[in-house]
Amino acid sequence: MTTKPFNPFEMAQQQFDAVAERLGLDQATRDLLRTPLREYHFNIPVRMDDGSYKVFHGFRIQHNDARGPCKGGIRFHPHETVDTVRALATWMTWKCAVVDIPLGGGKGGVICDPHNLSDREQEGICRGWVRQVARNVGPTQDVPAPDVMTHGQHMLWMMDELERIRGEKLPGFITGKPVGMGGSLGRTEATGHAVIYTVREAMKELGIDIKKSTASIQGSGNVAQYAVDLFTQYGGKVIAIACWDNNDKKAYTYRSEAGIQFDQLMAAVDKFGTISPAKAREYGWQQLPGDAWIEQEVTLLIPAAQEGMITGDNVGKIKPSVKIIAEGANGPTTVDADKVLFERGIFVIPDFLCNAGGVTCSYFEQVQCNMNYYWEKEEVLQKLDQKMTSAFKAVSKLHRDKKIYMRDAAYMIAISRVAEACKLRGWV
């Protein structure tokens, strides 16, 4: 049983090739966008706690910066492969382009396992990483963020190192910093609210009265919570919400015909997203099996938990009442289920548009840092609304005008924007 190892970069290239074909891109543009613009591979020597030195391998992949400085996380992972990083950098380019923020796509990483490294040694890796690419990153070139096994502390060390090298304050070099150290307010709400901004626009276009609409949500974490928040503020009713019960080690769907209120949800849910069954009983919510969320008689489904939750097997359970699926999670719909949705004419707000509230908020963090002026939360969320709304409108227009499936439309918009920027710059 020797199958060819899965290569995420090849998958990203196939995806691009298909869209490039539909857009009729010329060969040079295809060649340019198929592979990263620049790659940095470097060694990071670190003095270990015991006085010895160890050399780590680091990368930064800048897929494309025609639309603005590259944006993308830094991963610390012992199994890191350069092809994974290339694929992720490519997807960042499309994601920034679809929400129309002036940033390109990048990704980076270090092959290391933080379990084997003290804080001081990790700091050494962070600073070493910055020293190796200091000329090629920065607020106007490439803006990193936390990713797998990296967090705010790493970002602050990296920011500090670049500031030392450059001799100036550069908080806009990196995002994901704690509030007070250059972080932005509104990050908690951003993704969940952004999902609902796109839903609101979709309903407007489909002629659905949001006040009469109902939703069933899978997931009870941050995204789901703030989706409930905004959706109920707009007058919609959340009939069902599915959560993973960390105590019973299984999922449940909680259902309430009267509607689940945001403050009830916040009182019932613990820090890990488990809804207390006792609270649920108190509110009169009915406890159903974990996968019952998908078969609710509602207008809107929001899968906001994990990838691969709407499959060829359960897609048939979706009720005819469902008009919109807003992909709050990454990749919640499998390829075969996606076909069924397309055939049934369900309006899908694709993940990389629908959950782009997070990256948009990172962009705002960078903007605020660059001008050294920080907005109140309301201002952040208001600007987020504007960004998401116009991004949505662009994609849905293409969808309507050209009768293109929403997911394909989103990719076409994103890739065409990047291609156009390259052309306008006279690159190809």
Added chain:
Amino acid sequence: MTAKSRGQERQLQCLFQIAAILVNPEFSTQQVFDRVIKALPLGLRHPEAGRVRITLGERVYESEGFEETPWNLRAHLVVHGKLAGKLDVVYLENRSQYGENPFLLDERKLVEITAQKLGPAIESREKEGRPAGSPEAAASATPSDHKPEWRTILDLIQETDGALYKRLVRRLMNHLTKLNLPAIQTIITRLDPAVYAERERESWGSNQPLPKRDIAVLDTAFDEVIRVASITIQESELARLIKQWMKQDKLGFFAMAIERRDISLIEISDIVNRFCRDTREEEHALSHSDDMNVRVALTRRFLTDSLPFIRVAKEYLTVYDFGRILSRVAGPGQGNGRLGGKAAGLILAAHILGRLGQDNPLLANFKVPHTWYIASDGMLDFVHYNSLEDLQSFKFSSISEVRHNYPYIEQVFKHSSFSLEMLNQLKVALDDLGEGPLIVRSSSLLEDSLGTAFSGKYRSLFLANTGSKQERLEALTDAVAEVYASIFGPDPIQYRAERGLLDFMEEMGVIIQRVVGRRIGKYFFPAFAGVAFSTNEFRWSPRIKREDGILRMVAGLGTRAVDRIGDDFPVLVSPGHPDLRVNVTPEQVFHYAQRYIDVINLETGRFESASIERIFREVGDDFPLLERIVSLYDGSSLRRPMPGLVDPRGSDLVVTFAGLIESTDFVPQMREIMRTLQATIGMPVDLEFAHDGESLHLLQCRPQSRLGDEGPVTIPHWIPEKRKLFSAKKYVTNGQVGGVRYIVYVDPEAYSKLPSHDDMVQVADAISRLNGILPRRSFVLMGPGRWGSRGDITLGVGVTYSGINNTQMLIEIARRKGSYVPDLSFGTHFFQDLVEAKIRYLALFPDEDGIIFNEGFFREVSNMLPVLLPEYGHLQHVIRVIDVEQASGGLELQVMMDGIKEQALGFLAEKSTPNVFS
């Protein structure tokens, strides 16, 4: 100490005093008499009733209140060969029980010797013509005409106690030998019986008995030794030495008494107490050999017979230490029980650290809580008192019977009563321990046998110890009874049966200890507590060394660190690398943090597990060492709080011990304690500790139970290819897994093709069932991707901890296919569970170069699943239960892991024979 030996001791003291008076040239005859009159009664059995009169010619000297009574002794004074007077000693009343002559033989001898000595003393003073002891008499006295003090003493002894005299001269000879002066070497050599014996041996041959030597020769030898000594050693030094040796010698009885096997608790306590009262710790009252002998005897009597333990204990536990311990031992007065394993371990550890801490500040800064001990035969006393003897055979019942009857036995014990003797002692203990929570811990005899750590098998009970004195006493006796009953619990009985320990006559000592902690509001708890192992058997990073040890710590009472409770997580620290944490990202740290805290609620008098968030909110800043214990979590990052600015009511506090680890010397201190104890005791140790916010307390020390051979394993190169099942080159820790009879293999491909979520859930259910059916630790689990995956079970079998807790090893297979990049448990959610359960972990990457993965074996050999679990028979294409022995013709699976070379190999091997002696 016996009455007889006490009499001898008194008499000797008296004689020395008199000798010193007689030889002092500054005393006149009158002064000599006055002093002797005072000194002599002290050598009698009843000094307060004794009176003395000396008559010399016309002159009469007598003690105050002298009367003639029927109970008298008389000796004559001879001066210049003539009868010159008499010495009368009387008792004012007869204290003898039977009305016979109250004077003992010893007392007669004392009086006679005194009279004999008085004669020459009078003569020497009269010869000088200074009968009145005038000042000029003293001035004109020449050195030649007075016998030195040491000589007088020796002469006295020679006359009164020939055996002691010989012992002293022998010691004098040894002392001279040690001085090693060339001038006297020849004499010594000639006199030394060892040399003499050697010479005789040579002439007589080694196989026949030596001839007896003429005793007169030995006497001459003694005289010569004394002569040599008088030339080579200063008078005052000689006197000091002889006095010291006499004192040591007189305590020889002490060693002999203690060595008696049947000596009762009352008797031995009395002897030790008297010794401690009469001597001072720094004066070396016992000779080195006697001292060692006594220490060994006391250790054996109260702690253990284990030779390795005694070897160490005799170096660190002095008689005075035992004196202090015995003042806090309760037990049947006539009994001869011990204190049990836990007590022994704690006592030894505390004294080792106490001693070595004098030179090492890292070891000095700790305390041991105030502790009382109940001797192990307290339980027998309890059993007899309540006529429960028939229970002794209970341990041989079938385990189901034991399980069934145990709750009943527990109640019988709790409703039984203690003898008055024990009750009184417990009252004293309770008064001494005072108010404030107590913990009653088992300390059984088996708990001290090395390598058999009965961890958690017997009960440990917390008492709030509040209320009236009577209520507190009742609660205490109730708890002790419950601890006694736990000897009949199914777990310990099964454990003993498995290890062939059932035939041992188990007895249960009990430790009553003050709980370390503080009262905060209505709660009582320590700032933090935990366990420490001097050898780390599960290392989450290859940089962590086995000998670094490991700490498991929780805020509040240490029960949560000792036991594994549900989904709660203690903080694990490797003292060699405190910076290498199990959880890396702030999210992980937050997720795998302590959520409950164990406290004693003083209002309800109960032990409680409360939400730690609630306690933080309730007690606020009063939580001891709060800023050292917690970090602030803001949803994406962790920060150490600024001291004084922690707001437990407004922030998300996570127990990380970041401040304690980074800013105090707690970790180096624990490391040093573990290292010292392991080095001194000679085996890995398992400690319990608690910190009340001010001091670190050591609560327990016992040998660390071992997982087996966990050293670096060299993977043999001679294994035939066809026997190799799998290999790995990444994330390998040191270790070895052997004796695996079954492999439970979840086929990654078949699993990924399961049509529905429900089927995957069923796989998890089936695995959990197998975990319950297959013999514990006899099987390994192998399966795709993330075992114990929390959400998306397409990535791995969604089992929980209790569904895998019996496996010996968990193997995750990462195939590079499908649409996701495999992400192993390593370092994520599931990992800590494995660390806790000591389940070995290995990741396989079958699709990488140079990796062996014998898929054929797993897929083709016969599958026991339909037999074991017919109801899951439809999953047999996914779950394969392989009986390795059957499939391979009598072999077993072994997995060897070399963490240094990062290599592991699983292969079929000959069955390893269990060693019955190990």
